[in-house]
Amino acid sequence: MTDAIFFYLFSALVLGGAIFTVTRRNAVHSAISLIVSLIGVAGLYLLQQAEFLFAVQIVLYVGGIMVLFLFVIMLVNLDQAAKERQFNRQRWIALLCVAAVGAEISYFMRKGAGTFEFAKTAAVSAPAVGGNTEQVADVLFKQYLLPFEIASVLLLVAVVGSVVMAKKRI
């Protein structure tokens, strides 16, 4: 019961924040709505016992990426853009396509709901050794060590790339 209440509360935060993010005229308002939405997603992680990802979501997304976004909004002068037309000319075609995809997804979810095993709440019981962070670290550093290293190389490339892009003269 408490689960259901929190699920609907966080879902409302996520979807409401998302809708405000894509409809606001002022980019700062969009960024703040996006923060609300991301905090809702973090709450959903906590509901599903992914405590480590909850912390990562708050620290990295809300503390890192959104601060980056706000800095760029400050650097790039958006006052001019806020006065202009906010949606492009293809918006009706785009909305039509998105509605078609949404209808497709909901059709398949309704049609397949009976056959989905995961439509039931019962979960496979597994031996839980240690806390969530411990399990994540175990799998990440044993099974997924090479992808982990590749991800760190990717981050290095991204750091160098963004500095090269944003620098005036190299």
Added chain:
Amino acid sequence: MGAITTAHYLALSAALLLIGTIGVLTRRNIVIILMSIELILNAVNINLIAFSHYWQHVNGQIFAIFVITDAVAEAAVGLGILIALFRNKETVLADEVDLLKW
């Protein structure tokens, strides 16, 4: 209010994906397009965590960590490109950058 199943999380994730897609396809401001991409990546993460919880298996959470890493890299490079674009063309509107359009 019944019990919350994995299908609920899938429906929420699909809705978030669609909202993000609407943002990417209809907005003109590049900053907000990048924010909509973050929404789409979060929809992916909700899916991964829902299945991770369902199977009681942490592999889904590992993939979510990789998705977050990619989102960080994408945001950093995208915003760098945006600053370079603003310096050269004085615009942040996506449909005014049509140099390669015929």
